[in-house]
Amino acid sequence: MRQDHLITATQLSRADIEAVLDRAAEIDDDPAAWSERYGRAVLALCFFEPSTRTKMSFDTAIKRLGGTTTDMGTVESSSVKKGESLADTVRVVEGYADAIVLRHPSEGAAKMAAEFVDVPVINAGDGAGQHPSQTLLDLYTIRENVGLDGLSIGIMGDLKYGRTVHSLADALTNFDARQHFISPESLRLPRNVRFDLHQAGAQVREHTALESVLPELDVLYVTRIQRERFPDETEYQKVAGQYQIDLETLSAASDDLTVMHPLPRVDEIAPDVDGTPYAAYFEQSHNGVPVRMALLDYLLSNVEVGQ
Amino acid sequence: MSEHELRVAKIRDGTVIDHVTGGQALNVLSILGIDGSAGLSVSVGMNVPSDRLGRKDVVKVENRELSQSEVDVISLIAPEATINIIREFEVVQKNRVDRPETVVGLLSCPNHNCITNGNEPVKTNFTVVDEGVRCTYCGTIIRDALADHIEPTR
Numbered sequence: 001m002r003q004d005h006l007i008t009a010t011q012l013s014r015a016d017i018e019a020v021l022d023r024a025a026e027i028d029d030d031p032a033a034w035s036e037r038y039g040r041a042v043l044a045l046c047f048f049e050p051s052t053r054t055k056m057s058f059d060t061a062i063k064r065l066g067g068t069t070t071d072m073g074t075v076e077s078s079s080v081k082k083g084e085s086l087a088d089t090v091r092v093v094e095g096y097a098d099a100i101v102l103r104h105p106s107e108g109a110a111k112m113a114a115e116f117v118d119v120p121v122i123n124a125g126d127g128a129g130q131h132p133s134q135t136l137l138d139l140y141t142i143r144e145n146v147g148l149d150g151l152s153i154g155i156m157g158d159l160k161y162g163r164t165v166h167s168l169a170d171a172l173t174n175f176d177a178r179q180h181f182i183s184p185e186s187l188r189l190p191r192n193v194r195f196d197l198h199q200a201g202a203q204v205r206e207h208t209a210l211e212s213v214l215p216e217l218d219v220l221y222v223t224r225i226q227r228e229r230f231p232d233e234t235e236y237q238k239v240a241g242q243y244q245i246d247l248e249t250l251s252a253a254s255d256d257l258t259v260m261h262p263l264p265r266v267d268e269i270a271p272d273v274d275g276t277p278y279a280a281y282f283e284q285s286h287n288g289v290p291v292r293m294a295l296l297d298y299l300l301s302n303v304e305v306g307q
Numbered sequence: 308m309s310e311h312e313l314r315v316a317k318i319r320d321g322t323v324i325d326h327v328t329g330g331q332a333l334n335v336l337s338i339l340g341i342d343g344s345a346g347l348s349v350s351v352g353m354n355v356p357s358d359r360l361g362r363k364d365v366v367k368v369e370n371r372e373l374s375q376s377e378v379d380v381i382s383l384i385a386p387e388a389t390i391n392i393i394r395e396f397e398v399v400q401k402n403r404v405d406r407p408e409t410v411v412g413l414l415s416c417p418n419h420n421c422i423t424n425g426n427e428p429v430k431t432n433f434t435v436v437d438e439g440v441r442c443t444y445c446g447t448i449i450r451d452a453l454a455d456h457i458e459p460t461r
Contacts, residue, residue, distance in 0.1 A: 085427050108422035108444025112429050127420050129445060192446035195438065 005114040005121045006295065009132040009167035010196055014174040016298075021140050024287070024294035034065055034293060040306030041067030043296070044097035046089065047124070048075050048104045053263060054124050054134065057288035058101050058296075065293055067305075070096050087116045094119050098305045099296065102126075120299040128161040128190075134262055135167040137291040138221070141284040145258040146218045149176040154213055156182040157223030157243055157268060159189045164262040165223055166193045173200035180217065182207045184239045187229065209242065214253050220245070221260045222268050246270035250278055260284050316350075321369040323391040323398075324381065329354045331384050332364035334454035338380055338413060339373065347371055360387060379407040383440065383453050409434050414449065414456040421445040431458070 003011060027034050043062040047055055059069050072078050072093065080089060086109060093100055094117040102110050103124040110123030110130075125131045142148055153172065159165050159181050169189070172179055179202060181189055188206060189197075197204050207213055214220070225243055230236035244267055250257065261269055261281040273279050327335055332351045336342070341349060348369040357363035364385075378390050382404035392400040412430035416423050422444050423431045433440035439450040449456055 083426075086422070086425070087428050104422075105420070106422040106425050107418060107420055107446070108442070111444050112422045112427060115429070126422075127445075192441065192448050195436075195441075195448060196446075 003299070005110075005123075006132050006299065007111050007114060007121070007123045008130045009135045009170040012132065012171055012174070017136065017139060017171060017174060020136055020291065020294045020298050021143055023297055024136075024140050024291040027293050027297075028290045031064060031290070031293075034297075036066045037297065038062065038300060038305055039066040041065065041099075041296075041300060042097045042306075043067060043069045044093045044100045045069050045071045046093060046100055046102045046104075047072065048080065048086075048102075048109075049125065051103055051124070053285055053288060054103065054131075055101075057285075057292050058122075058124070058133075060289050061292035061296055064289065065296060067098075086113060090117050090121070093117075098303065099299060120303065122295070122299070125163055127163070128166075129163055130167045130170075131163040131262075132167045132171070133292060133295055134164045134288075135171045136295060137284065137287045138164070138168050138260065138262070139171060140287050140291045141260060141280055142219055142258070144283075144287075145280055146256070148172075151175065151177040151219065152180070152217050153177055153219040153221060154180040154182055154210065154217045155221045155223070156210060158187045158225045158229065159183045159223075160187040161226070161229065162223045165189070165221075168221065169193055169202075170196055170200075173197060173202045178203045178205070180205050180207060180213045182210050182213065182243070184208065184225075184242070186239075187225065210245070210249070211252065214249075217253065217257060219258045219260060220253070222265075223262060224264070224266055224268055240267075244268050244270070245273065247272045247276065250276075253278070317396050318348075318350075318367050318369045318393055319396055321367065321371055321393055322373045322378075323393060324366040324368075324373075324378065324385075325363070325389045325391060326357065326360060326387045327364035327366060327381075327385040328387065329360065329362035329364055331454070332366050334384050334457070335364070335366050335381050335388075337454065337457045338384070339368075339377065341368060375402060375405075376407075378402075379405050380410055380413060382406050383410070383435070406435055409443075410440055413458060414440065414453065415458045416442045416445060416447055417449060417456060418442065418445050418447040421447065 090113040099120040101122045101124045107127040107129035109126045114121040225240045227236050258280045259278045350367040352365040354362045372392050388404045390402045391398045410433045432443040441448045
């Protein structure tokens with residue numbers, strides 16, 4: 001089914017995902033062929049929270065399609081500072097752009113925004129909710145490295161607040177994937193994501209330690225455990241250390257293991273992993289551009305651009 | 308008139324919500340937004356004997372006929388409730404409550420970080436799922452004690 005917006009990964013069928021990933025592969029093969037495709041398109045970047053990769057890769061993606069961006073700037077420099085509602089902000093921005101990329105600290109923000117505008121809204125992260133465009137580039141990276149079916153993936157770190165984790169877990173239910181979730185007890189997957197996985201009949205296991213499951217993984221997706229989730233520094237240090245990996249940790253893994261991370265990392269993956277065949281996290285980050293070009297094509301191909 | 312007769316006195320026109328789960332009558336009134344301020348005569352029986360339920364609550368609202376869509380949401384806290392529309396002391400319509408598909412503008416989302424708790428022009432919206440109700444915006448599931456989440460502004 002064609003989608004007007006990209007709000008959550010749960011809305012994506014296998015066919016939707018494959019359409020975007022196939023298009024991303026075409027773009028990757030011959031980016032120049034796409035350079036004039038959306039010459040009149042303007043993409044609005046509305047980031048109510050800081051971002052480096054997501055914002056810059058959307059910016060690059062639309063420019064490589066021939067379009068341009070209009071950027072709300074920081075919250076401090078915008079009308080949001082004056083108390084403007086998100087609903088009003090997006091209704092105004094809709095008049096300036098053909099699509100809106102929105103990052104906001106509240107869960108459900110992108111869904112609400114989409115109810116107020118007619119242009120496509122792309123959820124670039126809503127609080128601890130979802131981050132579906134990241135998921136598309138994650139899936140693209142997995143597909144390029146090991147394939148999406150018959151997959152055994154370990155997803156480790158902050159599973160409770162990690163929006164990239166929630167979207168990835170939801171999207172993987174479309175494939176023959178065994179999902180292992182590795183986290184401290186206090187940062188387990190939230191109930192609503194477990195509910196979705198259960199509803200989808202996903203193959204899911206939860207663990208508190210990596211060791212037991214590492215040897216059987218094709219992909220290890222590492223996420224950052226944030227200090228502020230813990231009441232004190234000692235507790236954080238104790239827990240976080242158990243979910244960091246280095247080359248020594250990976251000696252128990254399959255030689256073909258692919259290690260991914262949505263970045264930024266702090267110390268979850270030691271630099272000694274960077275130069276090894278395990279490391280796919282920079283490739284993953286670079287895939288943000290062709291995949292977001294493909295996503296923009298997917299959403300803009302059925303709207304009148306430049307109106 | 309004895310106390311017993313007073314408790315079960317018939318109303319002339321209005322709605323009788325019968326077979327309400329014991330102890331839920333005041334929550335039923337909250338759901339319906341009936342707080343006495345509109346001047347309607349309302350009688351509430353709580354924990355009265357019932358053949359079917361053991362103990363039940365009964366709510367009688369005079370001079371107001373509640374629509375099916377208004378009362379269906381009651382099913383979330385009182386699934387056995389029956390709705391009797393009364394005209395001239397006679398029951399002219401008797402309906403069960405059906406589980407609604409959605410509950411709009413009634414419950415507040417317990418996730419403080421949900422966009423519906425921000426200063427936005429949007430009503431809360433929950434879909435009814437097997438486990439309870441689920442916020443369509445942030446996905447939070449409310450499993451128990453739904454009545455605790457009725458919006459205070461109602």
